[in-house]
């Protein structure tokens with residue numbers, strides 16, 4: 001049986017908690033109904049279980065190699081990606097007329113999430129291709145859309161995102177790759193990029209690199225970065241392939257996890273310059289790239305959730321099967337051993353994993369719902385509000401799962417004991433794969449600074465206040481349900497503590513003490529994330545309570561498990577917000593105050 005997701009939870013989260021069917025009211029999704037959405041999810045789960053999960057271990061053990069100038073990898077990767085393309089899942093969120101399924105964002109994201117939970121390495125090629133194609137669709141002209149994005153959405157060309165350079169990772173304003181204009185309107189690019197995922201392979205006819213570079217007269221810093229399409233093989237006007245472009249694979253990087261996706265060092269312009277085409281306006285490249293980041297970061301968060309989720313399901317099965325020891329108080333060594341799940345500490349670790357991964361899933365799907373609301377809600381005001389809330393929540397959606405669903409992976413190893421530390425069981429791979437997520441697409445530290453330094457104050461704090469209002473409304477609703485009042489009280493305490501810390505830190509910023517205010521931004525991110533996930537747990541419990549009254553489609557055990565997981569999160573996790581907020585409120589600068597020599 002697949003151990004990628006609990007199908008009851010998938011149905012509960014999409015159809016009961018987030019009421020994704022409401023999105024079917026938007027004209028874009030009018031042709032869908034519950035059955036078509038479910039059919040897409042069923043298909044994605046089948047492909048994930050039968051085509052992706054089956055070689056996840058193989059691509060980890062036998063990572064891509066660089067031989068005679070070529071990238072060599074396991075054939076299963078191509079077979080799985082062919083199936084993905086042939087089923088139409090490659091373009092799950094794209095328009096019907098472009099060969100896509102035109103699914104609501106939450107369902108499209110979930111289809112991708114299932115593939116990530118099954119095999120992040122192989123999914124990486126498709127994920128980057130769709131991200132790059134979306135970027136061209138959003139920022140490129142019609143000619144570029146037709147010539148490059150359409151073959152990408154059809155799975156004929158694959159894509160990459162080329163931002164990072166050896167000396168410019170988090171600090172993209174320092175990137176040096178240069179783009180020289182030519183008379184025919186094209187550019188020649190010169191520079192070195194590092195860590196480029198899927199930067200070379202033979203899985204597709206061509207690879208379209210989306211490259212950030214500087215024009216000769218560009219202003220310094222982030223305001224002087226432009227975006228270019230740089231094909232590996234030049235594409236003729238009729239769509240046929242032409243000459244090889246001046247893009248060279250300088251080598252592969254060998255990694256801790258995510259091993260199935262090639263990580264490359266690419267040299268642009270070792271000879272006459274790599275031919276590139278400007279996308280959008282000159283010097284607006286970073287903004288163009290970030291235009292797509294909200295959705296890409298939901299993808300990172302959801303990937304993290306799904307790796308945590310599959311780890312949890314593996315740990316759960318192991319805990320049910322492995323027998324070890326006897327209940328506390330049973331002194332007779334002749335009595336049979338009990339399964340691990342009967343031990344209190346194992347139950348605590350399983351419940352922590354459940355609380356993290358199901359809470360993280362609710363968070364990511366909330367983000368995906370806002371993506372549709374921001375594009376399709378009826379009024380301009382609703383669309384703006386959704387866009388603002390999504391902006392505010394994006395660093396949380398990217399980072400909270402990267403931290404806590406990774407912790408879930410660590411707990412899954414712990415449940416397996418010594419066996420979890422061996423390569424005989426997949427939980428160690430899930431941990432290694434997930435360890436990337438706090439690093440790429442903006443590190444954890446950068447997300448913390450983004451949230452506290454910028455996002456909470458957007459539009460004078462309007463979206464932050466809106467979020468607190470929505471949380472307060474849920475607390476009010478939960479107070480009407482006897483069983484949930486204690487959890488509602490815990491959440492209220494957390495919100496109050498977070499709000500106090502936010503006011504203090506905003507005042508520090510306003511007083512010019514920005515470095516002190518942001519010194520513990522990562523801890524602020526953690527406190528903020530826990531509060532938001534606590535809110536989503538309370539919402540899950542309210543829906544589960546309704547389910548227990550007969551208003552839902554899942555079993556009583558499932559709903560009971562949801563309410564208890566909410567109670568657990570409220571009692572064990574939310575008090576951490578109060579502790580963290582206390583530290584933040586005191587504007588503690590112990591680490592900042594250390595001199596370099598004192599370390």
Ligand SMILES: Cc1cc2nc3c(=O)[nH]c(=O)nc-3n(C[C@H](O)[C@H](O)[C@H](O)COP(=O)(O)OP(=O)(O)OC[C@H]3O[C@@H](n4cnc5c(N)ncnc54)[C@H](O)[C@@H]3O)c2cc1C
Pocket residue numbers: 161162163164166168169170171194195196197198255258263436439440441442443444445446449
């Ligand atoms: C497996 C993998 C795949 C990747 N795929 C791609 C890809 O496809 N395309 C691409 O362009 N890049 C890719 N990257 C690169 C990735 O985005 C960078 O590694 C990341 O942005 C961090 O940059 P860096 O490694 O140079 O670390 P640095 O920027 O040197 O950061 C090191 C540490 O310092 C902290 N730090 C840095 N600056 C600050 C600051 N101002 N305030 C607080 N803390 C700070 C960081 O949070 C981090 O903890 C990938 C990386 C990996 C490992």
